[in-house]
Each structure stands twice: as C-alpha cells, then as structure tokens.
Amino acid sequence: MKLFILRFFCILPACMLAGCFQVGPVYKTPVVKTENIWLAESDSTITAKSIVDPRWWASSFKDPQLDHLIDLALGQNLSLLSAGLRVLQAQQQLAIAIGNQYPQQQQLSGSSSRQKANAITFNNYSLGFNVGWEADLWGRFRYQVESAAAGLDGSVAAYDGVLISLVAQVAQNYVLMRTYQQRLAVARENILLQEKSLQIAKAKLQAGEVSELDVDQAESLLHNTRASVPSYEASIQQLKNGMAILLGTTPAKFNDLIMNKEPIPRTSVTVAVGMPQDLIRRRPDVRLAERQLAAQSANIGFAITDLYPHLTIGGAIGTSSVKSSDLFTNDTKTWSLFGMFEWNIFNYGRLKSNVRLQDAVFQQLLVDYLNNILVAQGEVEDAIVGYVKSHEQLAIYEQAAAASQRAVRISSIQYQEGSIPFNTLITTLQSNLQQQDLLVASEGQAAVNLVSVYKALGGGWEIRKNQDPVNLLPVEMKKAMIERTEAWKGVLVE
Template structure:
C-alpha cells in the first residue's frame, strides 16, 4: 500500500508530521521542463487586398471587425438557415468530433487522478482443516494506500498536457463545425445555381425550337434554305443536351447536402425541388486585420493548443529522469470470525517512503526527452504554418470575390447587349432584312452570356462563404459534448448472447 500521508501511527510527534507534510508540499511545487508561453508571431498590419469602397467619413468598412456570428444569415435565405441548424445536430463528422472531446475530457480526468492518493481495500475468507483434523475459518482484511509526491512534476506535466489536449479537442470540434457550415452553404448555393442554369437552358431551348419552327415555315414558303433549318434544329438540340447534365449536377449536390445533414442522400429531393433565387451576399464585407485570425480561426487555435500540449510533454519526459518518491503504507487484520476483525484479531501495519532512482538506462530517458523536444518543434512549425495558411485563405478569398464582382458586372452588360442583339436579329430575319446566321450567332452568344452570368453569381456567393470560413466564422452556439451517441444497456450477462449461441452450436 502506498500512502501519501502519515496517519497510521497515533504516537508520531505532531511536529515531525507537520514538518514532513510541509516538506512534501514544498517539493511538490516544482516541475522541471519548459513552461509554455504562446509564440509571439509578427503579422502584417493590414490585408494586402484593399477595398475601394469607403464611407462618408473616409473610413473603409472592410477594415472594421469581421461580423462572424451567424454570417450565413446575411444571405437572407430561410431554407439555408434551417439546413445549417439541422446539419449541426445531425452531421456525423460533428458527432465524431464531440466523441473526441469526451475522450480528451476522460483522459484529463485520468491524468488529474494521478495527483491524488490512492486507497485500495482487500478481503478474503478461507475454511480449512489442519493436520490434527480440526476445521476452522480464517478472515483477512486490509487497506493499502499510496501517494506519489511528484517532486519533479511528471504527473503535473502530464495533467497539464491532458488539459491542453482537451482544449485542442474542443477547437477541433469548432473547426469541424466551421467546415460543415461552409460546406452546407456552398452546396446549397451551387444547388440553386444549377436550378437557375437549368431553367435558363429550358427557356433557351424552347425559344430556339420556336426559331427552328419559324425557319422551317420560311423554308416551306421558299424564303429559307435547308441549311438554315438544319442549323436552327441543331442549335436547339445542342442546348437541350445541357439539360440532363445540369439536372444530374443539381441532384448530386442535393444528395451531398443530405449526407452533410446526416441523412440518406434522397431525403432533400422533394424539399429542394422548387426553385429559389441564388443567395446574394450584402457588401461590403468587413475583414478586420490579420491578427484577428489568431483569435477567430479554430484551426489556428487548435495548432496553438497542440503546441502547448507537446511543450508540457517535454516536461513530463524530463521529469522521468529524476528520482520518484512515494509515501506508502498498509494495514491488515486477521481473525477467525468476521466480528473479530478490527478488535480481537491480529493487526499489522507499515508506513514509510519509497524512492526509485534511475541509475543506468543506456540513454533511453534522455532520448525520450529529445524525442519530446522534436515533437514540440514539429508542432511549433505546424502552428506557424497554420497561421500562414489562414492568412493566405483570407487573401485568396478576398481577391477572388473582388475580381468575380468585376467580372459579374461585365457579364451582366454582355448579357444585356446580346439580349438586345437577339431581339433585333429575329425581327430583321422575320422581315427578310437579315440572314439566319445573324439569328443563330446572336442566340448562341446570348445563352452563353446568360449562363456565364448565373455561374458568376454562384461564384460570388461561394467566395463570400470562403471568405467567412477563412476569417473563422463558425457556429456561435453551444454544442452538447457530454451526451454519448451510444447508450450501453448493462445486463447481468458476462458474455454476449451471440457469442454464447455460437459456442453452443459447436457442441
């Protein structure tokens, strides 16, 4: 029995007991190894991609603190809002991340338990017959206690590492939620984009079929050639060929959305069958300053917590090279009757310190320290890399969205011009003042411009999602990480019925 206190002898002088406890407390206050300090990284003062939009007082709204709380609601789409809420509850990646939080929490409890004394009880009963022929009973009971003083902080460094590990698991959950919400928003925007492009293809194909009918009528009247008819019907068929592809892309995206919600792929088919507008973000979008990503990005905070965790593990490895001191004690009693235990029975006890000193291990403990230091360095580099990746994500999303908006304005102008050209060419063709090639070229150009314009609107919205993800916008609410997904039904059986049945079948 290993006891962390001296309480077995009532005649131990009080002064000696107090001195021993004070000495143990003082020694237990030190912990070898490095104390963790968050790295001080030098970051840019502002983003490289600047905004031209300014307020009346000359302030740039993009430099204001980012508005990350429930950012997807600024797309003004109630269906998207409800899908995000359902995904947070049902997504399987989130469920796995919550289980990892529970796992880290249990590991921390185990590590903290190593700092406390332990107490174990034992008992036995035996009935026997002596060589003389007499029979008798024997009862035994005892207590074993132990307390490791942890003079050099091995257990405290382990508990510290476990605490940082729990922090890292919680940040991993937040990062999973950030990724999930971004994926749900992106998939939903793409689904609405496919719907809009599908409707455009259907309208265009119908219009081109009408043009082909008009051309056939003119051909029958002798005012158009068979080439014109073939070209008109070929263009309509070419546009119609895009319809199955767009339907397939839309359906696959809806399937992806369903799985993100933790549902079978076809669950959302009926719910999203009715078309809705492509979500449009409001501008300008505040991006704050680069230093914000250190606080808002969960993957950056995760990397920082992992660095802290592995810094503490260096201390635990270092402490293993020092002596290990414990206070141990035990007390036992024996009697021929249960009632004799503790009064008329024989009682024995022992108490005292024990020391374990590493003397020779062929450099194994020193190698363990070097291994822990190398791991710490690896996570330090990983932390720096995560910060650079976060800055790059913001810069890329920012410039992509700005340039896509410029492109979108040009595409809108192009579509408007081709729309006017198509209307004029049809009128001229019907009056016989223009050739059919002008109509064919105008219709082809109009469809391409309108389809590109819709695709650009989707790109702007998905760039908006990417920017908010890059800035660290995730789930602002609480998530239940304490309720397990599997509730064990404990029964009196020691083996499962399936195993028992298989075993019985072999007999």
C-alpha cells in the same frame, strides 16, 4: 501507535506535495507578427472595422431555406457528432491524468479461511487497507495534466473547425445547387427561343425564301442546347446527394426537404472581415496548432522527469481474528510503512535521447504553428480578392447579358423581315445562351466566393456560445450511452 498511523495517512498528501517542483520548460504562447491591414481593404466591398458576424450566412444571404438546412446539419451531421465525442474522450483523458496525482494504489482487502488439523477446526478472518503513492517531486504527473488539458482545448478547437467546415460546405452546396437550377432554367428558356427560330426557318423554307441550310443550322443549335439539360440535371441531383450526407440523412429524404426552386442567394454589398490579428484567436486550426504545441511542451517536461529518481511511499493497516465478531475489537492489529525509489541510471542515454526527441517534435510543431498562421493569412487574402473580383465580373456580365437579350429580339425581327441572314440570328442565339449562362454562373461564383471568405476568416463557430460540445450531443445518444454503462451517470447531462 494508532494515533501515529492515523497522522501518517493524514499528512501523507501534504508531505508529498510539499517541496515538489517542475524540472521542464514553462510553456508560453509564441509571439506572432501579423499584418495590420488586408491588401484589398481599400475596396468598398471590404470593411475591417466591423467584426465577423457569427451567423454570417443569415446576415449575408437572407435565405430562410439555407438557414433551415444549416440548422439541420448542425444537429444531425455525423462528422460533427464524431468531433463532439472526441471532446468527450479528451475530457476523460484529462480526468485520468488528474487522478494520477492522487494515490495510485488504494486497496481494501479482506479474507476468511477455515482449516482443520488433528480434529481441531481453525477459523481466521482478516481485513486490511493499503495505499501507495508516487511522489510528484519533479512535476511528472502535473505535466500529464498540462498535456491532457491542452489536448482537451485542442479537441474543442478541432470541433469548431469541423463546425466551420460544415456550415461552409452546406452553404456552398446550396449555392451551387441553386446555380445549376438557374443554369437549367436558362437552357430551357433558350430552347424555347431556339424552337421559335426553328419554326420561323421552316416557315421561310416552305415559302421558298431560304434554303434547308437555315433549318439544319437551327436544328443543330437546338439539339446542342437540349443536350446540356441532362448534364445540369445530373449536377443538381449530385449536389442534393452531397447535401443529404452533410445533413446526416439519405438522398431520398433530402429530396423531400428541398423540392422548390429558389433563386441564387444574393450576396451583401459589404463584407465585414475584421482585423488580421483576429485570425489567431478566431481560426480553429490556428488555435488547435497552438494547443498541440502546448501539449508537446508538457511532453518535454514529462520526458525530463525520467532522468530523475522516482520516490514512492505508502503503508498498510489491518486486523485479523479467529472470530468475525471480534474483527474490530481484538488486539491483533498490523500496520506497515514503506518508502522506495527508482532511478534508471543505466538507461540515461536513452532517456536523454527521448528528451531531445520530444524537443525536436516541439520545434517542428512550432514551425507548423507559424506556417499555419501564414497559410491562414494567405487563404483570407485569396478569398477576399476572389470575392472582390467576382463582384466586378458579375457587374460586367449583367451588362453583357442585357445586351445579348436585346440583340436576340432585334435579330429575330430582322430575320423574319429578311433584313439579315440566318447566320447572324444563329450567332446571336449562341451568344445569348452563353451570356445568360455566364451571368448565372458568375452570380453563383460570387456567392461561393463569399462563403470562402467567411470560411477562411474562421467565422461561425461562435454560435455555440461557449457551450461545451459534449452538451450539444443529442439526448438520445447520451441516453444510449448511459444505458450501456452506468459509469456515465452524473457525467452526461440528458
């Protein structure tokens, strides 16, 4: 009998796995058609022959300050840390799903008692072990594993999406901050020019060469230009505050990080965008949508298994004795085997409705996946044309700004000589302020548009080099989690 019980527990797993088969759908990644070329591929600033550089911000802008800020954000941003912890949660959900494939009930029990009746004392000691296992006849638990595995992949894709968004936000905020600093510098340079013109107008008024109208016009223009300074200063500080949040620090601490003033990062002439087909592999939101689709396919299979009977088998062995020393040597042994099945035949209509529900969700996610790919292609096309046209616009504004500076120099001399009225000089000064500001704004916009191109392409997440996002969590955080519960030992690597 002992040999029979031992064999039973040895062959139980093999018996339960043998003959198991899945009754639901087998998931296959949908075949999606994409365009072969980008619309603006013929433009000299775009090349599809080269792949997207994972560290595009470093190769495109070559700005050490920006590189440093992005490195800080990758290590400190709280949203990215939260995304990494969601990956950790998904890993544990997968581990739970895998564990469900093994005996769901495993229990070691023991007891001791002492009774007295009619002046006689009785002792009783017992020890037993029982196990129960629901056979995965229809792939029920394997579908749970499949769904959890797809969910883990999806959480990694979501992490990559947060990483790309973070890098793009830091780069855009940095470019905008430098742009507003340059616009502020332009305003102050024009204030100096306008102050000089006001002094000339006052001198000519004292000499009786002009009326007070020239002085009033000069003062009006000067004060309007001075009024733009607080607006630029407010925008710069607000961008610094936003950058501080991205870096996971306070605005006061960030101000200490970036006190110096640098020019707007210049964009590279040619942008490597890769092929349109690469979007499906590269864009994290597309990968996430596909993984959600895979997880939902497994949910359909899980729902289908409810239509079939559930078989559970198990057994128990034990021993008892009136003396604890005889617990393992006496002949009082107990064992039992059992088998049972459940079949919800009276809930068949509700269960089939759940199957239809899960399939409808799958179909909706499939449509969402296809739509994501279309949206991704549209976003890239929008970003590319925005970048290309902003470069064309920048070249034109550079010519206009150079002409306006020459016009200011000439008109200032001619006004002093009395060759032109002050209205002409005022018009020239106004135009110069506008043209210089437009040039700076256009330069900043070209850089922002380049960031948008790389963000739309989904470039940047490759910098983690296939490392598990959980391994990128701060060591201090892992230590705190291990101190809170030792269950993390052996799971979290410090």
